[in-house]
Amino acid sequence: MPVEELRILTRHLGQPQVTERSGYEAVGGYQSLRKALAMGPEAITAEVKASGLRGRGGAAFPTATKWGFLPKGVFPRYLCVNADESEPGCFKDRVLLEALPHQLVEGTLIAAFALQASHAFIYIRGEYRAQRELLDRCVAEAYAAGYAGRDILGSGWDCELIVHGGAGAYICGEETALLDSLEGLRGQPRLKPPFPAVRGLYGQPTVVNNVETLSNLPYILEHGGAAYAAHGTEASPGTRLFCVSGHVERPGTYEVPMGRTSFRDLLELAGGVWGGRQLKAMQPGGGSMPVLGPEHLDVPLDFKAVADAGSSLGAGALVVMDESTCLVEVSMRLVDFYHHESCGKCVPCREGTYFESQLMHRLEAGLASADELRTLADICEHMDGRCFCPLGDTATWFVMSAYRMFRDEFEAHCGAGQCPVRAQAGRAA
Amino acid sequence: MPETASAPAPVALSPATLERIRAARDRYPSSRSAALPALWAAQDQLGHVPPEAMVAVAAELGIGPAEVEAVATFYAMYFRRPPGRHFVQVCRNVSCALRGADAVLRHLEAELGVADGGTSADGLVTLESTMECLGACGGAPALQVDRYTVENCSPERCAALVERLRHPDAASDGWEAGH
Ligand SMILES: Cc1cc2nc3c(=O)[nH]c(=O)nc-3n(C[C@H](O)[C@H](O)[C@H](O)COP(=O)(O)O)c2cc1C
Numbered sequence: 001m002p003v004e005e006l007r008i009l010t011r012h013l014g015q016p017q018v019t020e021r022s023g024y025e026a027v028g029g030y031q032s033l034r035k036a037l038a039m040g041p042e043a044i045t046a047e048v049k050a051s052g053l054r055g056r057g058g059a060a061f062p063t064a065t066k067w068g069f070l071p072k073g074v075f076p077r078y079l080c081v082n083a084d085e086s087e088p089g090c091f092k093d094r095v096l097l098e099a100l101p102h103q104l105v106e107g108t109l110i111a112a113f114a115l116q117a118s119h120a121f122i123y124i125r126g127e128y129r130a131q132r133e134l135l136d137r138c139v140a141e142a143y144a145a146g147y148a149g150r151d152i153l154g155s156g157w158d159c160e161l162i163v164h165g166g167a168g169a170y171i172c173g174e175e176t177a178l179l180d181s182l183e184g185l186r187g188q189p190r191l192k193p194p195f196p197a198v199r200g201l202y203g204q205p206t207v208v209n210n211v212e213t214l215s216n217l218p219y220i221l222e223h224g225g226a227a228y229a230a231h232g233t234e235a236s237p238g239t240r241l242f243c244v245s246g247h248v249e250r251p252g253t254y255e256v257p258m259g260r261t262s263f264r265d266l267l268e269l270a271g272g273v274w275g276g277r278q279l280k281a282m283q284p285g286g287g288s289m290p291v292l293g294p295e296h297l298d299v300p301l302d303f304k305a306v307a308d309a310g311s312s313l314g315a316g317a318l319v320v321m322d323e324s325t326c327l328v329e330v331s332m333r334l335v336d337f338y339h340h341e342s343c344g345k346c347v348p349c350r351e352g353t354y355f356e357s358q359l360m361h362r363l364e365a366g367l368a369s370a371d372e373l374r375t376l377a378d379i380c381e382h383m384d385g386r387c388f389c390p391l392g393d394t395a396t397w398f399v400m401s402a403y404r405m406f407r408d409e410f411e412a413h414c415g416a417g418q419c420p421v422r423a424q425a426g427r428a429a
Numbered sequence: 430m431p432e433t434a435s436a437p438a439p440v441a442l443s444p445a446t447l448e449r450i451r452a453a454r455d456r457y458p459s460s461r462s463a464a465l466p467a468l469w470a471a472q473d474q475l476g477h478v479p480p481e482a483m484v485a486v487a488a489e490l491g492i493g494p495a496e497v498e499a500v501a502t503f504y505a506m507y508f509r510r511p512p513g514r515h516f517v518q519v520c521r522n523v524s525c526a527l528r529g530a531d532a533v534l535r536h537l538e539a540e541l542g543v544a545d546g547g548t549s550a551d552g553l554v555t556l557e558s559t560m561e562c563l564g565a566c567g568g569a570p571a572l573q574v575d576r577y578t579v580e581n582c583s584p585e586r587c588a589a590l591v592e593r594l595r596h597p598d599a600a601s602d603g604w605e606a607g608h
Contacts, residue, residue: 076458088522088562095567119458126506127518127563129576162456167465168505170561184464184490186503202458245524245566252567287523287562319524319566333523340559343503 050225088287233259285314349392
């Protein structure tokens with residue numbers, strides 16, 4: 001049987017005028033918000049707990065548990081929606097922002113009500129300027145309909161909804177850097193603990209949730225948490241929007257049930273490796289995550305199974321690499337990215353990514369010695385676990401995992417005077 | 430004394446921009462939170478954020494000019510010098526690199542007569558390829574021109590884009606259609 005998508009989160013994708021309030025209402029939009037207001041905060045949180053929903057921003061933290069960390073009776077509280085999406089290989093939040101913006105606005109308001117937040121901020125990356133303007137319009141429509149602002153739908157609850165545009169900094173996706181950025185500072189991470197739930201925005205209790213996480217709430221309230229959970233497995237409930245890119249026939253986002261679907265299924269949905277070529281490697285989770293090989297194709301998209309295989313579902317990406325790919329070159333691109341995006345706050349990341357990048361360029365060009373390759377591995381070992389935030393740690397994960405899996409390929413670059421993989425494929429540098 | 434701490438130069442911001450900044454400032458629980466929106470407003474008007482604009486923003490938000498400068502220089506998307514009339518960003522991160530981003534960049538460099546990171550002599554385009562992943566991996570190789578994403582950038586598509594930028598009034602052959 002051919003693999004099929006299961007559209008829960010994206011059930012309204014492509015329906016007429018669904019990016020406008022009237023179109024979204026026509027397919028039942030904002031009914032879940034009405035229901036939520038009638039249920040009250042505790043019942044909403046209980047439903048989210050029953051759904052088993054775990055954060056889609058990368059760390060997969062159980063959403064209801066995170067909400068439960070807010071200290072009782074401390075106000076004001078804030079909700080921040082993380083729309084900073086900039087993990088290499090991830091573009092699912094873009095789809096949700098472009099195609100289903102009102103679903104996000106509704107999900108945001110439901111969460112804000114459950115948390116009794118006075119303000120909800122949607123922090124959207126600067127590059128998504130067109131999406132920000134669309135969101136601005138949707139938020140204005142929500143205010144006009146009484147879904148946001150004062151005395152929302154006559155419930156007596158007030159909540160301001162503010163779209164906040166970033167300005168080009170990957171680190172601002174890290175939740176505490178996001179908070180600093182939102183406070184009008186340079187976006188650099190804060191020391192944890194205290195966690196944002198206790199001391200977040202302006203020192204007040206704050207929840208940071210990803211776009212996809214919150215976009216699931218209207219469905220969960222409409223159909224119940226149990227119904228949502230049942231789409232996946234007990235350990236990995238619900239569905240997830242995966243981003244498949246790289247050497248496949250049909251790159252794009254595909255929504256599938258968790259746990260019951262494998263990497264092979266996902267690859268099949270995307271039309272398989274392009275040109276009938278062989279799979280060499282794949283990177284799940286996004287640019288930060290370790291590499292997997294063809295031997296992992298049958299691993300289910302389950303949090304634990306992927307962790308056991310040595311990687312992570314991260315932010316829901318899958319970058320596919322065919323037989324012609326040079327893993328040293330891919331590592332170099334990723335290392336360059338982390339070097340460029342290092343915020344400069346801590347030495348291991350700031351200096352480590354610099355040296356990593358220098359050495360990766362020499363290695364890819366075939367100029368590095370075997371000693372330099374060892375130095376590269378050494379630097380990575382000293383960075384991992386010693387950086388102030390995960391940016392620096394994860395700047396080593398792909399390159400080190402690729403080095404372990406494709407050791408011969410890395411070593412063949414040493415002193416080769418050129419990239420041996422390119423040379424063999426007859427490709428120009 | 431640092432340049433930004435000297436007496437404010439003539440205010441460069443228009444009434445409409447100041448209006449935008451004040452509206453943003455008044456929406457946040459803390460006025461300082463309007464730093465990024467204020468810098469965006471300044472850049473939308475001026476095309477970049479010169480020191481005088483930072484001083485004006487600081488005055489509106491009630492913080493020091495150096496604090497605004499610290500913010501403006503941290504974020505990659507604020508220009509400190511005027512860029513070309515169009516800003517073209519070619520994504521060369523993994524998903525785009527796997528599908529030919531380097532060729533796209535070389536093609537645009539040749540077509541526009543400008544090197545990566547530079548501005549064309551006629552001031553039409555600033556070309557850049559050192560930035561974050563554009564989050565358009567599903568349409569790799571992708572680039573962004575001002576606020577539009579252009580996906581599946583074939584050489585023909587690049588040529589059409591350049592043509593369109595040079596002759597904005599000519600009939601479009603739909604380079605935006607990839608988005
Ligand atoms: C360097 C770095 C970048 C991150 N970027 C993002 C991002 O772009 N979007 C996102 O939702 N989470 C990102 N995260 C994760 C957030 O810190 C946070 O865990 C998440 O937004 C929580 O939302 P969730 O519980 O709904 O997943 C990033 C983390 C790190 C360390």
